[in-house]
Amino acid sequence: MPFPSIHPARHFWKLTLFGTSLLMLCQTTLAQPVLTPLVRFAELEIDQARLDDFGKAARQNAEASLLEPGILAFHTAAEKDNPGRVRVLEIYVDAQAYRTHVQTPHFQKFRAETEAMILRRELHEVVPVRFGAKASLSGQPLVRVAELTIDPAQLQAYKDAVMEEIDTSVRTEPGVLGIYAVALKEQPIQLRFFEIYADDAAYRQHIESPHFKKYVETTKSMIASRKLMEAQPIALTLPSR
Template structure:
């Protein structure tokens, strides 16, 4: 999908916050592909003491709100807990670049959050990720249906998979009002391992999405490329985009 403003294209990433009301990034113009770095993406998988979940939620919400309000380099900040396993929290952070992320780590609100939640955190896995496709509406509601997925792709078919999923994400964001965001990223050290963080208006919007012609086309094209998948419904804890 062509961008409506002259933002530099990047490797398969899209984001409404940076350029347009509908954020999409890709290599539609290869000659310009190196003109700007892609967003810097961090994934965190946290195991939180269930007896302290309420306190963790308060601290996490305050931290996310301060980050979005005070940091010009932040692009998106989302957190969700697995349904049925509320102590398992996934956090998706997107920054304009690595420097913005490093600046985030030095902020007083991050240091306060880390200090307050360290005793509540039983386990922590941090992953640097590479954008495959990042699609989002310009605004998100505070509560929505969140689904997360972990996919393993046949390395020999990875480029073909990325093309197919990018087309599917672009179409979904463009034509489905109830598809609010689909973020697809690859683990930097394991590029055939993809992670998805998907946001829908409600269950009906999700069901409409999986019944859509473009999603069915994606399934038909990619089913032989996917070697394993894990799909999970999650409870949104914080869904944040900057208002600027």
């Protein structure tokens, strides 16, 4: 299995009540765009022979980044069936916080160490649709990534349905640790999801829940295409405050 040096106690579960603050911030920003955080969503193709080296460097960078006051979340995961395909979700307070981040010594070190390992980098400008996160993480989290294309004529109806589903899931299901939904800025009908569950059982319970089934029934005519992937965490982190 790739990334064998992952240590959950050290690298994954740095999450406090700040997670609740993140949810509140991103809910508020839907009505007040001026407060919208800067979100970066990247898709990387990593040299298969350098997966362990990349994982180590990514975790070191994420851990150091937790000390930056402008970072709200920093999540990295690899597709389970294709571990060279990596998704990175970064959330910053604003654009200045991102500019500060890319000038830090730890990011410069990470960039220099991994430049030759990254065969392809696709960076998307995205905007939040809905973010929800628990106040703490536990277990051995399961990550799922989804790529959806929504019928343009039903985009707002879809957003309304998915926001309700995310809010209910995070609020009522102990095993739903975080769900992040973003839309591509230049192609708003293209949505990306980064979902974190306590374990596989929590995910199975989630998809059997009444609110999820309601979401599926409500949106089945709205989704033009979907791609669902299970992913392996490399680093799942939120800063302590």
